[in-house]
Amino acid sequence: MIISIDDTDSREGMCTTYLCAILMDELKEYGTIRGNPILIRLNPTIPYKTRGNASTAFEITTSEPEKVMEHVISRVNELSELQSEMTNPGVVFIPEDRSEKVKEELGEFFLKAVREVLQIDDAKNLIASLDLPSRGWKNGRGLIGALAACGAMLNPGWDHTYEYLAYREKDAWGTKRQVDEESVKEADLATYPNTWDTVDIANNAVVCIPHAGDPVLFGVRGNGIEPVTITSRMIISEPVERYAIYRTDQGTDLHLIPVERIADIKDMHSYTIEATVETRPKTIRGGHTIFSVRDDEGDEMDCAAYEPTKNFRELVRKFLPGDRIVFSGSVKNNTLNIEKLNIISLVQEQESVNPTCSECGKRMKSAGKGQxxxxxxxxxxxxxxxxxxxxxxxxxxxxxxxxxxxRHLAKPLVRCQEKEIEKDGKVFPSR
Known part of the structure; x- marks a missing residue:
């Protein structure tokens, strides 16, 4: 049986991955947990998300499915942040004898949930048509993510990475996390590039430690179970209550839709498009850098490197009209928020200087206006x-x-394969 959960947290507390980890421990009473759980990041532009817009799922072999479902529903009801207006949990179950029958439709739903904008009724109608056991709380928006996670679990062929999530003891929730940052930096050096986004060296920041009041102590992301485990065990911190290692679509670019025309771009979606820089970048109030690009049909749109991208803006400010670039990012308010880019060609910039003397090689002087x-x-x-x-x-x-x-879904350049490097040329991973 597959069990999937979404939207149990709030901006103030709880974490769906933590609830998933608890359930995997508790349900051992009723059966055997199979493999690693999955953590699925959904469309990052959705405004209804509580924090990271993620759903989880895991698989259990059991002879007592009714007791399993009853236990899951009870614990989700008990531990979810139901008092929060934005929290609308959803749970979906896939009985083992139904897996093959629903696999294809749920696989399509999974990709739509990562790339498109789905409505609650899209999930409810599909659940009804497939006759799947489920439970939604309040408006049931979490059913979208839960159903998508089922599709991901049934169709494991997608590119994936891993995240080791360490959780705090309950008494520590809401207090400052006690993590030795020097040990984090040493752990990062020991396993990079097989792990990433642990430390931001250029901006002198440890980025694997969250700041909200949720149960997560730290999360280490990487290419495999071994490197994320090695890194995590090197980190010196406050006591860890439990941990879980998730297979995830983080760091895969699964959300990106390739397009050739700006006319095909819609808000609240993420794209890759090749275009020509149309205007010189300008920095506006707040430190955001904005410029326009044009496609081959002459249509234009704005691109932005917002203030949180820090030193990345220094690169963007060097663009000139005529530069040919492939942009990747999410679109809101008709503006593409750049996540990564591939410079294809650069225009030549020139300046006028006094000519060189052919005899002595020194610069000539002006002979007077117009002379x-x-x-x-x-x-x-x-x-x-x-x-x-x-x-x-x-x-x-x-x-x-x-x-x-x-962004969680954005693929780090350190994950580029040799064939990608051969195709696209130099790669400059941010470190």
């Missing part, structure tokens, strides 16, 4: 200034926002 240039030493003359190329300070290649600004 060209003259070398006082050699007497040589020139009518027009010389154009010289200005070094742009950027190279063709792939760039990304720093770890402190990276």
């Amino acid at each position: 060209g240039y003259r070398c006082k030493k050699c007497g040589t003359k020139a009518d027009i200034p010389e154009l010289v190329e200005i070094k742009r300070g950027i190279d063709i290649g792939m760039y990304e926002v720093p770890p402190c600004a990276r």
Whole structure:
């Protein structure tokens, strides 16, 4: 049986992954937990999300499915942040004898939940048509994520990474997390690039430690179970109540939809599109850097490197009209929030300087307004200034926002395979 849960937390507390970890321990009384649980990040632009817009699922072999479902529903009801207006839990169960019958439809629903904007009725109607056991609380919005996680569990072929999540003892919830940051940095150095987004070196920040009042102490992300475990065991911290290692779509770019035309772009979706820089980037109030791009049909849209992307904005500010770039990011209010980019070509920037004397090699002086240039030493003359190329300070290649600004789903450049590097050229991982 597959058990999936979503939307049990709030901005103030709880965590759906923690509730999932509790249930996996408690349900051992009724059967055997199979494999690793999964953590699925859904469409990052959805405004209804409590924090990270994630759902979870795990699988259990049991001869007492009714007791399992009763226990799960009871604990979700007890531990969810139901007092929060934004919290609307959902639980979906897939009995083992139904898995193959619902696999294809739920796989499609999973991808839609990551890339599209779904309504609560989309989930409720599919649950009804497939006759799946489920339970929703309040408006039942969590049924969307829960159903998507079922689809991910039944269709495991998607690109995946792992996250080791360590949880705090309950008495510590809401207090400052006690984690030795030097041990985090040492652990990061020991396993990078097989782990990432543990430390943001450029911005001198430890990014694997959350700040909300939820039960998570820290989370380490990486390519496999072994590296995230090694890193986590090197971290010196307050006591850990429990931990769980999730297989996840984090760091995969699964949310990105490739398009060729700006006309095909819609708000609250995420895209990859090749376009030409149309205007020079400008920095507006708040430190956000904005500029326009144009596609091959002449349509334009704004792109943004917002203030939280920190040093990434320094790169963006060097763009010039005519630069050809592949942009990846999410769209809100007709503006693409850049997550990463691939510079395909750069225009040549030039400046006018006094011409060089062909005899002595020194710069000529102006001979007067409208009279060209003259070398006082050699007497040589020139009518027009010389154009010289200005070094742009950027190279063709792939760039990304720093770890402190990276979205859960965004694929870090350290995960690029050799074939991607061969295709796209230089890669500049943010560190």
